[in-house]
Amino acid sequence: MDERDSEWRCKGATLSHTTAQADFGLTWEEIVRAIRAGKLQYREHSMHGNPWLRLLRREVEALVKKEHGANYLKDRQAQTELARINRELKRLKSQIAALEDRKTKLTARSIK
Numbered sequence: 432m433d434e435r436d437s438e439w440r441c442k443g444a445t446l447s448h449t450t451a452q453a454d455f456g457l458t459w460e461e462i463v464r465a466i467r468a469g470k471l472q473y474r475e476h477s478m479h480g481n482p483w484l485r486l487l488r489r490e491v492e493a494l495v496k497k498e499h500g501a502n503y504l505k506d507r508q509a510q511t512e513l514a515r516i517n518r519e520l521k522r523l524k525s526q527i528a529a530l531e532d533r534k535t536k537l538t539a540r541s542i543k
Contacts, residue, residue, distance in 0.1 A: 438487060439474065446491065448473075448484040454511045455495045455504070462486070465494050 438444050451457050462484070465471040471494060474485040496504045 439485070444488055445474075445485050446488050448486060451486055451491045455491060455507050456499070457491070457495065461494075461498065470494055 448462055451462060466473055471490050472487055476483055476485050492504060
């Protein structure tokens with residue numbers, strides 16, 4: 432296995448173009464321009480007939496840092512992590528509510 436190919440197989444080392452757009456604030460035009468300039472490598476994939484590009488995370492981060500600055504990159508990463516944390520908290524809160532409801536029902540049954 433070629434060392435360059437091994438990076439494509441590592442978990443977390445790649446991301447889709449849509450994730451790059453959402454997490455790093457890149458536009459489709461910026462991604463295409465970087466690919467044509469040789470700044471981004473990509474692999475074409477499709478899922479259920481929908482095509483998408485797989486990009487190397489380190490190259491996307493380097494592009495964002497160069498185009499928008501290191502502070503912008505850190506801010507975007509912080510925003511993305513905060514959104515992930517908020518989603519997880521929301522999921523856990525609903526799970527806690529469901530467990531509390533189940534507990535109340537079981538407690539009411541055992542009292543009767």
